[in-house]
Amino acid sequence: MGDLLRGKVWKFGDDINTDLVIPNFAVLMTKEEQLEHVFSANRPGWKDEVQPGDVLVAGRNFGVGSARPIGDMFVGLGVSVVVAESFNGLGLRNCINVGLPSLPCPGVLDAFEEGDVAEVDWKSGAVRNVTKGTSLQGAPVPDVLQQIVIAGGVEAVLRNEGYLVRK
C-alpha cells in the first residue's frame, strides 16, 4: 500500500461500539452477509454510500465493546484508514489484527467536515485536509503494530515468519 492515503471523509461520533458495526443478530452470519448490516442501527444505507478508498473519521473510544471482528467490516467495505480522536483498546486491536490502518489523532473531528478530502500518512501521523488546506499531527501507533498492518494482519505476519504452515 502507498504511504499516503487519500480519500473522502465520513464522520462519526464518540463511542462507536462493536454492536453498531456488527449487530447482535448478525454475529453468526458470514462476513459477506454481515457487510449488509454495518451501521444499520445508527446510519442505515451508509454501507452502500461508502466507496473503496474512503476515510473514516471518528470521535473518542472508537470500537468499544466486544471482541467481534469489526476491522473485517471496514476492510470489506474498502475503508482505507480509520482516524479517530481516540481508540478503545479492544477496538484498536480489532482493526490492527486484520490489517486496517488506524491513526489516533486528537483534534481530527474539528479538522474535518464530512465530504472533505483527507490525505493521511498513518505511519508518520501527518494528516491533511486537502479541501480546506489545513494540517494536523496524529499520534501514530508503534512500529510493532504498524508492521502487523503492513503485513496484512496477524495471521499474515505469523505465516510470513514461519509460525503457521499451510496444511
Place this chain on the structure above:
Amino acid sequence: MGMTSVEKILASHSDQETVKVGDVVVVDVDIIVSFDSMRSDIAKIADPDKLVLLFDHQVPAPTVRAANMAIALREFVEKFGVKRYFPVGQHGISHVLVAQEGIALPGKILANPDSHTCSSGALNCLARGMGPSEMLHIVCKGQTWFLVGPTTKIVIEGELPERVYPRDVIHYIPGEYGDFAGRNLEWHGDGLAGIDMDGRLTMATISAELSAEFSLFPFDPVLDKYLEGRAKGPFEPVFPDDDAEYDRVITVDLSSLEPQVVLPNKVANNVKPVREMAGQRVDQAFIGSCANGRLSDFAVAADVVKGRQVAPGTRFIVTPGSQAILKEAIRLGYVETLMDAGAVVTSSTCGACFGGHMGLLGDGESCITASTRNFKGRMGSPNAQIFMGSPATVAASAITGVITDPREF
C-alpha cells in the same frame, strides 16, 4: 509522576522505564492460557513452558465438533511438550484452575482468549481476555501490546452484613456507577481484609461485565496466605506509587450494602436490590462458572437449602469450577445436601453459563444465575430472561421458585 500497579506491571514487562495513560506498550507475556482446542497449523511457538492448556467450555465433549477440537488440543500438547496440561478428569474452568493451582501469580502478565480472564487480577496478576486472533500471536511469539487506559481506584471499607456477599458488591458498583470501558480498576481499602480469595475472584471475574480492562487486587496478608504452599514459582508483588494518578476514586462502604440483582440483559446501570424484584418467577436457578463455582459458593448454597426442597417447576443446577472443588464439596457433604433438596450437581465445565450444555433455557423462561453474563440469548433461548444474583440469592430463589432476598433464609 508515579505509576499505578497496572502501569508498573506493564512497564516491567516492556522496554519502557515508565508507562502512562495513552501509551501503546509492547509486553512479554508470562502465562499463556488456552482451552478446548488449538490450531493444527501452528509450526513453532515461543515457549511451551509458558503455556497452560485445558478443557472447560465443552467438557466432556457435548458434540462431535467439540470432540474433534479436543483431539487437536491433545495433539498440540504432544507435539510441543506442554507440561501444564489439565486433561479430562483433572479439569476445571481456566480462571478457576490458574488460581487453584498457583499458576496466576502477583506481578505477572497472563493472557487467555476468554473475556473473563481479568479474574486473575484477584491474585495481583495482570490478566486480560485477548480474543482468538491475538492469542494466536501470543502463543507463537510470546508478546502482545496494550493501549494503556486510566485507572480508577476503588476503596472498600466496612464489613459485609449477613447474607450480603462479594457478588453483591460487584453488582452494586456498576449499578451505581455504570460502565468502566477502557479503564483499569485497582482495589484498595481496609474492607478488603474481610473479603476472602473466593470473593475477590468473583469480583475480578465480574469486572469484565463492567467493561474494565484490568481489575487488580493488592498483595496483602489474605493473598499471601492463599499462595503459601500453592504458588508454582517465585513472584514479585506490585504496589502502586504514593504519587500514582487515578482518574477517579470510588469509596464503597460494605456495611451499607444489601443483596443486589442484575436485571436482563446487561449490567451497567441495570441493578436493583433483590427485595425490589422479589416475586419474579424463576424456572431455573444456576450456580457455577468462573464467577461463583467455588467451594464457598457450594457451602453457602448448601446452607440455604439444607432441610428444604427446590420449588416444584424450578430447576436448580450447580456446576463446580473444577473437579477438585467438586471432590471437596462431596467430602464436606455439600453435594448430598444439595441433591437431597432436589438440586442437580454436574461435573465441572462452563456449561450453562454460556449456553453450551448442562442446562440451557427454553423460550420464555426466567433464570436467576450466579454465572458471569446475562446478555440476551446467553444461556439458550433469546426469549429467556436472565437475572444475576449471589449464590445465596440464587439458592433462596430455587427454594421459593421466585426471586427471593436471601436474608429471609
